[in-house]
Amino acid sequence: MKEFYCLESITYKPQPIGSNWCWAACLSNFINNLDSISNIGVEQCDLVNYYKKYLKKVDNSFNYDEENCCPENLKNSCNIGMNDKHFPHILKKIGFECDTYETIQKLNSFDFIVKTLKENLCPIVVKTKTSVAHDILITGYGSLGDCKYIFISDPSRKYDEIYFELENFREKIKYAEKYWILKKSKKNNSEKEYLLRDTKVEDLISFPDYKMKVSKHNILFNYYNNQPNNSCFPYIPRKIVNNFIGIIVQKFLNTKGIISNESININNGKMYIGDYAYYGNYRLKKGKLQVKPIKFPYNYNLKKEWVDYYTLLDKLKNLPKIKFFNN
Numbered sequence: 001m002k003e004f005y006c007l008e009s010i011t012y013k014p015q016p017i018g019s020n021w022c023w024a025a026c027l028s029n030f031i032n033n034l035d036s037i038s039n040i041g042v043e044q045c046d047l048v049n050y051y052k053k054y055l056k057k058v059d060n061s062f063n064y065d066e067e068n069c070c071p072e073n074l075k076n077s078c079n080i081g082m083n084d085k086h087f088p089h090i091l092k093k094i095g096f097e098c099d100t101y102e103t104i105q106k107l108n109s110f111d112f113i114v115k116t117l118k119e120n121l122c123p124i125v126v127k128t129k130t131s132v133a134h135d136i137l138i139t140g141y142g143s144l145g146d147c148k149y150i151f152i153s154d155p156s157r158k159y160d161e162i163y164f165e166l167e168n169f170r171e172k173i174k175y176a177e178k179y180w181i182l183k184k185s186k187k188n189n190s191e192k193e194y195l196l197r198d199t200k201v202e203d204l205i206s207f208p209d210y211k212m213k214v215s216k217h218n219i220l221f222n223y224y225n226n227q228p229n230n231s232c233f234p235y236i237p238r239k240i241v242n243n244f245i246g247i248i249v250q251k252f253l254n255t256k257g258i259i260s261n262e263s264i265n266i267n268n269g270k271m272y273i274g275d276y277a278y279y280g281n282y283r284l285k286k287g288k289l290q291v292k293p294i295k296f297p298y299n300y301n302l303k304k305e306w307v308d309y310y311t312l313l314d315k316l317k318n319l320p321k322i323k324f325f326n327n
Contacts, residue, residue: 002143002144002145002202003142003143003197003202004140004141004142004143004149004151004163004197004198004201004202005117005140005141005142005195005196005197005198006139006140006141006151006195006196006198006238007117007121007122007123007139007140007195007196008196008198009033009034010029010033010034010123010137010139010153011029011032011033012153012160012161013025013026013028013029013032013155014155014156014157014160015044015155015156015157016044016072016074017157018074018079019074019079020079020080020081021044021048021079021155022081022134022135022136022155022156023081023082023087023090023135024044024045024047024048024051024082025044025155026123026125026135026137026155027044027047027090027091027094028042028043028044028047029137029153030094030096030122030123030182031094031095034122034184036094036095036096036184037094037095038093038094038095039093039094040090040093040094043070044072045069045070045071045072045073045078046070047090047094048069048078048080049068049069049070050090050093051080051082051086051090052064052069052077052078052080054086054089054090055080055083055086058086059083062077063077064077065077081133082135084127084177084178087100087125087180088100088180091180091182092185095184095185096122096182096183096184096185097182097183097184097185098125098180098181098182098183099180099181099183100178100179100180101178101179101180101181102177102178103178104126104173104176104177104178104179107124107126107138107173107176107179108170110141110148110150110166113138113141113150114141116181117138117139117140117141117195118195120181120182120183120184121184121195122181122182122183122184123137123138123139123153123182124137124138124179124180124181124182125137125179125180125182126138126173126176126178126179127176127177127178127179128172128173128175128176128177129175129176129177130175133177134156135155136152136153136154136155137152137153137154137155138150138151138152139151139152139153140163140195140198142163142198142201142236144232144233144236145232146232147165147166147232147233148165148166149163149164149165149166149169149236150163150164150166150169151163151164151198151238152164152169152172160237160238161237161238162235162236162237162238163201163235163236163237163238164234164235165232165233165234165235168234168235198238199285200238200284201236201238270282271291273316274322275316275321275322276296276297276300276316276319276321276322277295277296277297277322278293278295278296278300278316279293279294279295279296280292280293280294280295280296281294282309283306285306288308288309289308289309290306290307290308290309291306291307291308291309291312292304292305292306292307293312297322300315300316300319302315
């Protein structure tokens with residue numbers, strides 16, 4: 001079994017480097033990507049500006065100043081974290097309700113996380129704590145063989161977006177202090193389906209002849225077409241998956257292509273085959289490379305629809321190659 005699911009509308013949004021804005025990065029993500037109706041702005045700095053004014057009203061000890069936190073200003077009172085007791089109030093201002101949990105025992109259950117995400121179609125916000133408090137999002141889950149994974153979006157930039165194997169996930173949240181289960185308020189009650197198959201991860205893991213070792217943040221990630229016996233991959237980083245699809249496709253073309261390697265150029269999801277002046281999209285789907293023509297010589301009579309890579313090559317090799325003439 002190889003299935004991964006995530007709230008695909010939740011795109012990765014980092015907090016500013018050196019800031020305490022993890023909470024603002026998470027909330028801005030909800031506003032931008034979950035059809036939220038916010039009464040206090042959209043961007044991280046907007047939310048910080050509102051929270052400063054709110055603290056001035058409710059917290060006499062807060063050292064308020066008139067510093068404008070936009071655009072992305074971390075000076076003086078702008079670089080503030082979120083007090084836990086204010087979190088439900090701020091969530092309500094951006095169109096969400098929440099249930100607060102003071103203990104994390106239930107988060108150790110894979111089934112509980114899956115059930116919660118399916119029911120609410122919203123992230124789970126977790127307040128972790130090592131040296132400092134920090135908010136992260138649970139936005140998906142997956143399984144590879146007997147191994148279970150929880151998808152974490154971490155605005156600190158240290159981990160970005162990673163599927164953590166269940167035991168590694170439990171270790172990551174071991175010192176978490178509380179968590180919030182989000183629910184859309186009635187005014188934001190959209191019927192749009194957000195929990196979708198994460199085909200980018202699934203296709204890359206199953207891609208033929210795929211074997212790669214990537215070093216990032218002093219962590220080695222090993223991927224193989226078949227899972228090692230009696231062990232689980234500790235992490236599956238989604239950002240690396242996205243960045244390396246082009247490299248994997250290029251490697252595949254170089255080893256199995258019918259057309260000369262020098263003629264094929266891969267860049268940002270596009271494929272150019274110089275021998276035939278062909279330009280189009282490519283994707284990995286169910287472990288196979290597919291292509292979709294966009295531009296090509298008018299007499300090639302290609303359809304602008306997704307086809308298997310080899311189907312396209314079979315057609316091209318029976319067509320005349322492009323010739324270029326120098327003046």
